[in-house]
Amino acid sequence: MAGLSIQGARKSFGTTEVLKGVSIDVADGEFTVIVGPSGCGKSTLLRAVAGLEELTGGSIVIGDRDVTSLPPSERGIAMVFQSYALYPHLTVRENMAFGLKIAKAAKSEIDDAVRRAAEILNIEALLDRKPAALSGGQRQRVAIGRAIVRQPQIFLFDEPLSNLDADLRVRMRYEFASLHRQLGTTTLYVTHDQVEAMTLADRIIVLRDGRIEQVGTPRELYERPANIFVAQFLGTPRMNILPATIGTDGRGALEDGRSIALPPLAAALGAGTPLSIGIRPEDIAIGNAPDALPFTIRFIERLGGLATLHLGGREGDEPIACQLRDDGNLDEGDTVLASLPPAHLHLFGADGQALRTVGE
Amino acid sequence: MSLRRWSVTLFAALVALVTIAPLLWMVSVSFMVRGEAAQFPPPLWPANPTLENYRLLFGTFGVGRFLLNSVLISTLATGLALLFTIPAGYAFAKLRFKGRDAIFRMLVAALVVPGQVGMLPLFLELKAMGLVNSYAGALVPWLAGIFGIFLVRQYCLSIPDEMLEAARIDGASEGQILRRIVLPILTPIIVTLAVYVFLSSWNDFMWPLIILADQDLVTLPVALAVNSRQNVQDYEIMMAGAVVTTLPVLILFLALQRYYLSGLLTGSVKG
Ligand SMILES: Nc1ncnc2c1ncn2[C@@H]1O[C@H](COP(=O)(O)OP(=O)(O)OP(=O)(O)O)[C@@H](O)[C@H]1O
Ligand SMILES: [Mg+2]
Numbered sequence: 001m002a003g004l005s006i007q008g009a010r011k012s013f014g015t016t017e018v019l020k021g022v023s024i025d026v027a028d029g030e031f032t033v034i035v036g037p038s039g040c041g042k043s044t045l046l047r048a049v050a051g052l053e054e055l056t057g058g059s060i061v062i063g064d065r066d067v068t069s070l071p072p073s074e075r076g077i078a079m080v081f082q083s084y085a086l087y088p089h090l091t092v093r094e095n096m097a098f099g100l101k102i103a104k105a106a107k108s109e110i111d112d113a114v115r116r117a118a119e120i121l122n123i124e125a126l127l128d129r130k131p132a133a134l135s136g137g138q139r140q141r142v143a144i145g146r147a148i149v150r151q152p153q154i155f156l157f158d159e160p161l162s163n164l165d166a167d168l169r170v171r172m173r174y175e176f177a178s179l180h181r182q183l184g185t186t187t188l189y190v191t192h193d194q195v196e197a198m199t200l201a202d203r204i205i206v207l208r209d210g211r212i213e214q215v216g217t218p219r220e221l222y223e224r225p226a227n228i229f230v231a232q233f234l235g236t237p238r239m240n241i242l243p244a245t246i247g248t249d250g251r252g253a254l255e256d257g258r259s260i261a262l263p264p265l266a267a268a269l270g271a272g273t274p275l276s277i278g279i280r281p282e283d284i285a286i287g288n289a290p291d292a293l294p295f296t297i298r299f300i301e302r303l304g305g306l307a308t309l310h311l312g313g314r315e316g317d318e319p320i321a322c323q324l325r326d327d328g329n330l331d332e333g334d335t336v337l338a339s340l341p342p343a344h345l346h347l348f349g350a351d352g353q354a355l356r357t358v359g360e
Numbered sequence: 361m362s363l364r365r366w367s368v369t370l371f372a373a374l375v376a377l378v379t380i381a382p383l384l385w386m387v388s389v390s391f392m393v394r395g396e397a398a399q400f401p402p403p404l405w406p407a408n409p410t411l412e413n414y415r416l417l418f419g420t421f422g423v424g425r426f427l428l429n430s431v432l433i434s435t436l437a438t439g440l441a442l443l444f445t446i447p448a449g450y451a452f453a454k455l456r457f458k459g460r461d462a463i464f465r466m467l468v469a470a471l472v473v474p475g476q477v478g479m480l481p482l483f484l485e486l487k488a489m490g491l492v493n494s495y496a497g498a499l500v501p502w503l504a505g506i507f508g509i510f511l512v513r514q515y516c517l518s519i520p521d522e523m524l525e526a527a528r529i530d531g532a533s534e535g536q537i538l539r540r541i542v543l544p545i546l547t548p549i550i551v552t553l554a555v556y557v558f559l560s561s562w563n564d565f566m567w568p569l570i571i572l573a574d575q576d577l578v579t580l581p582v583a584l585a586v587n588s589r590q591n592v593q594d595y596e597i598m599m600a601g602a603v604v605t606t607l608p609v610l611i612l613f614l615a616l617q618r619y620y621l622s623g624l625l626t627g628s629v630k631g
Contacts, residue, residue, distance in 0.1 A: 050525075050529060051529075052525050052528070052529075071528075072525075072528050072529040073528065073529060073530065073531035073532075077529070078529065079525075079526070079529055081522040081525070081526065082522075083520055083522050085520060085522035085523040085525070085526040086523075086526075087523065087526075087527070087541055088545060089544040089545060098527070098530050098532075098540075099529075099530035099531055102530055102531045102532050102536060103531055146526070146530075150529075150530070
């Protein structure tokens, strides 16, 4: 097994630059998830690691080998595609054995590898079927099996669950986690589903428009997002962002004229400094408190156990989402007191970057 | 069954009968004695079935030789056409190379030029190369038909790139991908193309007539045409000749029928 190091990866298609200098280090055995909005270059990056796209600049090192100009089959990677890409005319067994057959491995070795992979994935009973006779989830397993058989140093997954229905997606997510625990293979996993990212990743890389926005553990990214984009990308409902300025009293003056207390780090900012205040929906406290402000409930989304309140101060302002346990007492049109605890506030400068005190 | 389905079935049966009747009569006449078919009204069945016509055909006229020529030329034409059109069509669909689309557009544009227009220049060309009056000359027009390339390309377009990429990651060379992944998937279209080329080259009249002068090289349709000019009155022999010409391709067509009906890519990708 081996780690992966990508340095300054650039890729252009014609005149459009899709990857604008991406550097990533994945430690041996680490499960790294790349997330980002559609079209940000996730697949392109993964395909570059696989050797299916040639980089315009930069280098890729797997283990201690520079693989930048090696063909896909010599990089020690295996890839699972979003569409599964099984060979339709071959049985499950033949699909999984294809790579080893091409490599002219001994028959006993092939049989062993296929059997082992089939056991891990629980598809022994399907080995003699053709892909057409499999369900979506089973095809997905076969695609993973084909990757396992290659015994790669790195697994590459490109949105492997996005074609499955919600139920199956949750189950397969769990299986990915246990598969990784079992095999311990270094993994690069692309998704635009932030729940997948949060649950599976040792580390998450947030990509936007061909650049890395932030790298960190799911917890780090959730608790200390580096900028507004990352803050809003992870977490549902997404983080509220309230435009504000620093008032003469050092408090945060909201656009509707009211003000809230800010964490200590705001003390360094002069009066009149514009900033954005972020707060996660679940961090807003409803109920009477010293600093609580009255809000009207514009709209309630009830999810069973939880409810999301959309709170509006003035007409026309972006509502503030607030998530809490649903006790059924609140109604649309009610006025509630809500407080935004300073300890849970995220402060962002005018450039969208998180404000940090020195040393943080 | 509903009345509607009955009437559709009946209608289909009638059309089939109308279509097949002349063929059946052709077979029937080929077993009649000389002059029997020329009576009025013409008989449906031979009064005294005889193999005399076939004996004459294969004996006196030496049709066996022409049959062999036809089988040889059509088989070679089919094999060569597949050999060149399949990789070409695949390359136009799936491989990245410079000028790919421009070349393909030119080829498709050339489709509108009728084949007859090219015959004379082609003949002169082959003459300069010394290929006139040879099998090689007869085969040249079949080597890489634009229509075949077009057909293969269109079907290849429906093969997902990711499948070929999976094979590349699995270590398959481009040749292995073509042989072990693409060809099996293309089976229905390959069979269709093979039948098409075989039939066209088998029934082709003009080109063999132009290019093959030597009696020993001539194909069946050409030989029969010459023969019919000498035996205009003998329907029975002509029909026997027609049977010999039609039967092989008919059998081939029926034998390969099941391949047309199978799907191309079921099960490779999602749902
Ligand atoms: N072969 C190509 N030629 C030209 N442009 C391409 C090519 N492949 C990708 N692109 C462009 O590169 C950008 C990034 O594509 P990519 O597939 O990497 O996005 P992605 O992050 O995987 O998106 P998604 O989440 O929708 O899969 C897109 O704008 C896309 O249009
Ligand atoms: Mg993608």
